[in-house]
Amino acid sequence: MKSKTATGNLRIIGGKWRSRKLDFPAVEQLRPTANRVRETLFNWLQEKVQFEDCLDLFAGSGACGLEALSRGAQRATFVEQNRQVADAIIANLGLLGATGMPVVCSDAISWLKNQPRPGDRKFGIVFIDPPYAEQLEQECCLALEDSGLLKEGALIYLESERNLQENLFPAGWRMVRKKRAGAVYFMLMERQQRSAGNSETP
Numbered sequence: 001m002k003s004k005t006a007t008g009n010l011r012i013i014g015g016k017w018r019s020r021k022l023d024f025p026a027v028e029q030l031r032p033t034a035n036r037v038r039e040t041l042f043n044w045l046q047e048k049v050q051f052e053d054c055l056d057l058f059a060g061s062g063a064c065g066l067e068a069l070s071r072g073a074q075r076a077t078f079v080e081q082n083r084q085v086a087d088a089i090i091a092n093l094g095l096l097g098a099t100g101m102p103v104v105c106s107d108a109i110s111w112l113k114n115q116p117r118p119g120d121r122k123f124g125i126v127f128i129d130p131p132y133a134e135q136l137e138q139e140c141c142l143a144l145e146d147s148g149l150l151k152e153g154a155l156i157y158l159e160s161e162r163n164l165q166e167n168l169f170p171a172g173w174r175m176v177r178k179k180r181a182g183a184v185y186f187m188l189m190e191r192q193q194r195s196a197g198n199s200e201t202p
Contacts, residue, residue: 008032010063013039015070022092024061025084032063033129033159037181041157042067044177044188045125048155049073052124055149057108057140062089064127064157069098073125077102079111109136112143122151132161138168145170145191152193159186 007023010032024030033041041064042049050072056065057079065076078101080086086105093101104111108130126144130136137160144150156173158164163185166175170191178187 008061010061010066011035012067012070014042015067015072017066017070017096020070020096022061022066022095024088024092025082027082027085030060030082030085032061033186034181034184037159037184037186038063038067040179040181041186041188042071045071045155049125053077053121054125054127055079055123056127057112057144058128058130059089059103060085060129062092064129065089065101066092066096066098068125068127069096069101075101077104077123079104079106079108081105081107109140109143112140112147112149115147115149117148121149122154123149124151124154126150126154126156128156129159135162137162137164141169141173141189145173150191152191154191156189156191157186158189159184161185 008026009021009023012020049068051074054065054068054073054076056076059078059080062078065078069076078089083105086103090103128140130140161183172192173189174192176188176190
C-alpha cells in the first residue's frame with residue numbers, strides 16, 4: 001500500500017525544459033504517458049504544437065500539456081478531477097515559470113458538457129488519456145466535438161488499452177496516425193475542416 005507521501009516522477013523529453021524532472025503524487029490509476037510514446041507523439045506533432053492553444057483532458061501528471069508548453073505551445077489548459085493531482089500540476093507549472101496556465105479541478109466529460117456556447121476559446125491540439133478501465137474514449141470524443149471548443153483542423157491525441165476503430169469517433173474526424181506500444185494503443189485524429197457549403201447538422 002502506497003503512503004500518502006509517495007510520489008512518482010516524469011521527465012520532459014524535448015524543448016526549453018528538456019530533461020527537467022518533475023514529481024507528482026503516486027495515486028491510483030495515475031500513469032503518465034510513457035516517454036517513448038510521448039516522444040513518438042511529439043514527433044508526429046513536430047512544429048504544429050508551436051504557438052498552439054492545447055487542452056490536456058484527464059491530465060493526471062500533466063505530462064502531455066507540459067511537454068507541449070516546453071516545445072513552444074502558447075497555452076495549455078489542464079483538466080484533472082483529483083484535487084491533489086491538480087495541485088501538483090499547479091506546483092510544477094510554478095517551478096517551470098509557466099504562468100497563466102489554467103488548471104481546472106473537474107471531471108473532464110462534465111467540464112466539456114458544461115462549457116458555454118459558443119465557446120470564446122478554441123483549441124488546436126487536445127490530449128485525451130482517460131482511465132483505461134472506464135472506457136470513456138468515445139463518450140469523451142463526442143462531448144469534445146459537441147462542446148464547440150475545437151478549431152477547424154484540430155488534432156486530437158487519444159490513448160487507450162483498446163484498438164479503437166475510426167467509426168467510433170465523431171463525423172468528420174479522421175485517423176492520421178496510429179501505433180501500439182506494448183498493451184497501449186495511441187493515435188492522432190484530425191478534425192477535418194468543413195467548407196462553408198458543407199456544414200453538418202445533427
